[in-house]
Amino acid sequence: MNFVSSIDGAVTSDGTSGALGTPADRRLFTLLRELSDVVVVGAGTVRSENYGGAKPDAATRDRRLARGQAPVPPIAVVTTSAHIDPRSRLLTDTVVPPIVITGRAAPEDRVQALVAAGADVVTVADDAVPTSALLAALAERNLNRVLCEGGPSLFGQLLRDDAVDELCLTTSPMLVAGGAGRIASSPASSPRPMRRAHVLADDDGTILTRWVRERPGRL
Ligand SMILES: NC(=O)c1ccc[n+]([C@@H]2O[C@H](COP(=O)([O-])OP(=O)(O)OC[C@H]3O[C@@H](n4cnc5c(N)ncnc54)[C@H](OP(=O)(O)O)[C@@H]3O)[C@@H](O)[C@H]2O)c1
Structure with missing residues (x-):
């Protein structure tokens, strides 16, 4: 799963995610696509x-x-x-x-x-x-090798069904406010513990994180 969000958790700015993109996020977006089937x-x-x-x-x-x-x-x-x-x-x-x-x-x-x-x-x-x-x-x-690029409703369903192995989440160095949603939404909550696998910071303030599903007892 790959998402970009603002510091305050918005998945869109003016209705799309484009304005949240940064050079590091675009590079990651392209790389994840390269690796996916x-x-x-x-x-x-x-x-x-x-x-x-x-x-x-x-x-x-x-x-x-x-x-x-x-x-x-x-x-x-x-x-x-x-x-x-x-x-x-x-x-x-x-x-x-x-x-x-x-x-x-x-x-x-x-x-x-x-x-x-x-x-x-x-x-x-x-x-x-x-x-x-x-x-x-x-x-x-x-x-x-499935890459999902969202959106929040589909992510919510996949979380409910415990089908998300990894999340790459970019935090874009901006605040947005407004009514934008979060990266995952669903009628009921589905808590899933995740393990931090990578944190990378770009000079422009972008933070790239990679989270892996924590499955106690499994390698
Ligand atoms: N920041 C980011 O990285 C990022 C990434 C992705 C999206 N977004 C933003 O998220 C917003 C869209 O949110 P959203 O929650 O509406 O997105 P979404 O999950 O992409 O779309 C929801 C729609 O997808 C279809 N759908 C989802 N799960 C389905 C299922 N199991 N079976 C059949 N159809 C299913 C349905 O389409 P139908 O209505 O056709 O039935 C549903 O109305 C946009 O503003 C977009 O810009 C941001």
């Missing part, structure tokens, strides 16, 4: 951030190939509504087709429009996408 994201983030596909440079593609990975990781979007514009960057500004994982409540015309626009659409047998079905759909495609 797939980038998973909730549809709310795709809509508000106008997500396009990943576009690794030639050197990155070569390193991925040398590791036995596909040159470009697809974006996988979870959505109950399939409310994704087929003309949006997700489908039109991408090197590889996105994967759209949705449920049986999604309107068929929207699903068909996404298929026609080139998406690899998976429909699971529930209204929303259970974490187990999400991971199974990715594993079927041999996408096992």
Whole structure:
């Protein structure tokens, strides 16, 4: 899981996370994508951030190939509504087709429009996408190293299901106030102890942290 937040815990400034980014955070964002088989994201983030596909440079593609990975990781979007514009960057500004994982409540015309626009659409047998079905759909495609870029609702579900092994959290050197949410949200709390694995500080004040799920009794 990868997130950026302000010092006061805001995940957005003026509606998107872009203004929170710093050079160190952008470098980490790119590196995490390089290492992943797939980038998973909730549809709310795709809509508000106008997500396009990943576009690794030639050197990155070569390193991925040398590791036995596909040159470009697809974006996988979870959505109950399939409310994704087929003309949006997700489908039109991408090197590889996105994967759209949705449920049986999604309107068929929207699903068909996404298929026609080139998406690899998976429909699971529930209204929303259970974490187990999400991971199974990715594993079927041999996408096992999963990077999730949020947003907070999806992170909340994954925490509830204890499916988060690591969190990379960047603290951006700014205060935001306003009504922005936190990095994880869900109807009920799901306390998960985490172990600090890395703390890096950049000269501009950015703090990069990496937290690993603490599982007592397991290595
Ligand atoms: N600071 C950061 O690093 C960061 C990262 C990511 C996002 N954000 C911000 O977070 C905000 C979006 O928050 P959010 O909580 O709405 O984001 P989200 O989790 O990306 O999106 C929620 C939506 O994703 C879909 N979804 C999530 N889990 C699902 C599941 N299990 N099954 C089916 N669909 C599922 C649903 O889409 P449908 O409505 O289509 O059914 C749901 O409404 C944006 O403002 C974005 O900029 C910040």
